[in-house]
Amino acid sequence: MNISLRQLRVFLAVAEERNFSRAGDAIALTQPAVSRSILELETQLGLKLLDRTTREVVLTEAGQSLAARLGRVLDELDQTLLDVQGMAHARRGKVRVASSPTLSAQLMPACIAACARQEPEIQLVLLDRIQQDVLDSVRSGEVDFGVVIEPSAAEDLQTETILDDPFVLVVPRGHALAGHRSVRWSMLRGHALVLLDHASGSRRLIDEALLAHGVQAEVAQQLGHPTTVFRMVEAGIGISVMPALAVPPQGLGALVALPLTPRVQRQVMLVHRRNRAPSPLAQRVWRLVREIARQDTAATA
Structure with a gap:
């Protein structure tokens, strides 16, 4: 009827x-x-x-x-x-956001702190997960949105790029490449590498960059967390290609991070389910995360 x-x-x-x-x-x-x-x-x-x-x-x-x-x-x-x-006018509630480990450690703390200052009645709950689990959480509706590295398949997701993050070379300070102001990708040929594993959203992009620049190198270790990668490099097991955002603001102590040329970068994105707009509260947090990312970009430019 x-x-x-x-x-x-x-x-x-x-x-x-x-x-x-x-x-x-x-x-x-x-x-x-x-x-x-x-x-x-x-x-x-x-x-x-x-x-x-x-x-x-x-x-x-x-x-x-x-x-x-x-x-x-x-x-x-x-x-x-x-x-x-x-x-639409609610000021109080909980917003659940999932992000991959590097972003959880280096981007999201500032976002959570800013939310506490600017939106004190919104509780931002962070789920720290590997990239595929972040995407699964978004698709299932477990979280309001996710913060990820550009996904390979995103037909069912609405995405917005908030940050371009270049890859850098991480080596011990006494390494032969440490004296360069920047390092060409081709100069990595023949060096043992310690890389993030394939659960990371960055690994696919790193492999593509190495292939594009003709770099053939032994991958000595594949690890799930940047801190473990840095410890392996300190121990002399190999050198690493890492996203710049993974480098702590206070530096790496015995290690040095060098720009890689030509510049290759990953895109940090906010994602939610296509055709299902986040709630008004979640949209406010979405805009806040975007703003914090842009402030960080401006500060490091």
């Missing part, structure tokens, strides 16, 4: 007023419009709701049954719509 909310409200007004003219005045419609709406409703239902005389309107048995229930149903609908409308 193609019954409109307007038709139901018109019927309820007539049932209460027992008069088409008074019902029209109550809901700001002309008497012909009221009559037409009632006729359309009866046609859709396939039965008469009202008996009309020159003096009064009388509810049929079906009309009495509908009127008895309709008032409560429309009241509940009105309250539901008011509750949903209130979400």
